[in-house]
Amino acid sequence: MGKPEPNVIVARSLDEARGALADHPDAMVLAGGTDLMVQINRGLRRLHRVVGVSRVPELRRWQVFEHRVAVGSGVTYTEMLTDPMLVEAAPALAQAARTVGSPPIRNAGTLGGNLATASPASDTLPVLAALDARIVVTGPGGERRLSLDEFVIGVKQTVLAPGELIVRAELDRPRGHQEFLKIGPRNAMVISIASVALVADHDARTVRCAMGAVAAGIPRARDAEAWVADRIDWDGGTAPDDALAAEFGRRVAAAASPIDDHRASAAYRHHAVGVLATRALERAFSPTTGGTRMNGNDNA
Ligand SMILES: Cc1cc2nc3c(=O)[nH]c(=O)nc-3n(C[C@H](O)[C@H](O)[C@H](O)COP(=O)(O)OP(=O)(O)OC[C@H]3O[C@@H](n4cnc5c(N)ncnc54)[C@H](O)[C@@H]3O)c2cc1C
Secondary structure (H helix, E strand, C coil): CCCCCCEEEECCCHHHHHHHHHHCCCCEEECCCCCHHHHHHCCCCCCCEEEECCCCHHHHCEEECCCEEEEECCCEHHHHHHCHHHHHHCHHHHHHHHHCCCHHHHHHCEHHHHHHHCCCCCCHHHHHHHCCCEEEEEECCEEEEEEHHHHEEECCEECCCCCCEEEEEEEECCCCCEEEEEECCCCCCCCCCEEEEEEEECCCCEEEEEEECCCCCCCECHHHHHHHHCCCCCCCCCCCCHHHHHHHHHHHHHCCCCCCCCCCCHHHHHHHHHHHHHHHHHHHHCCCCCCCCCCCCCCC
């Protein structure tokens, strides 16, 4: 007698996925498998019962509204970076998606999987934080809408309860430039050593800046945001000078609390995140790449 086969349920609708998880709250949700299967192959998790959600149409779609974008949890990186409407509506998400893994990983990996993995180096998370995303989850207790701060409660820890499923993320769509920048040990196929997402909102006259891989969570640099928003020439459009951009970078880095690990030292991460923030601000308000342009997808 061999080992019993894992019990796999392939959901074809949101109701089916919800029903399967309500019946089997201990089941693992499987989307693209690019994180989960690595853990299984390494023996870190064991397959018992799986609910596959990659064929659930409600999770695979995105919708662009005037002031917000709803991105289903099953939307892949390839979709985030190739669909023109989505790229225009959420350019920083497209920039982050472009930096993830290799084409096969981008074809399979999803926003929901990145969220549930909740690594400080999960590349979409700083973008979601800077765009004040609401994470919509559903489960036996009904639907919940959470900020990223409420959703991610530690390194690789979320508030998802057994039987709960991430449905979508809803992002703001402000008028202004968005930027995502990342540093890794090499130029492609790397986990972040530090990352920054920056969003300029020309109507609210705010700058929002979140960081990845430099703290246990995904911190917003709120003091730096308020400091720089007071100094931007919102009416005249003059680009921030070098001193202002450098000081912004220093203030953003001050909100980081990086650690030493096998990828980089805390000191390097601290320096890197400041440099990224400086560059992101310069790009966001440069007359050629920034200004009030919605589509800031120039990070190739
Ligand atoms: C070679 C390689 C390179 C990578 N490079 C990067 C990178 O550059 N940047 C980066 O951020 N990540 C990277 N990753 C990690 C991974 O690709 C992403 O985190 C991806 O978004 C995971 O999505 P998935 O659909 O494959 O998730 P899965 O592996 O299917 O699932 C991951 C976790 O999320 C849960 N889950 C998935 N969907 C849902 C849902 N709808 N509701 C509730 N829980 C759910 C699963 O149960 C599981 O716990 C890389 C991975 C590999 C193997």
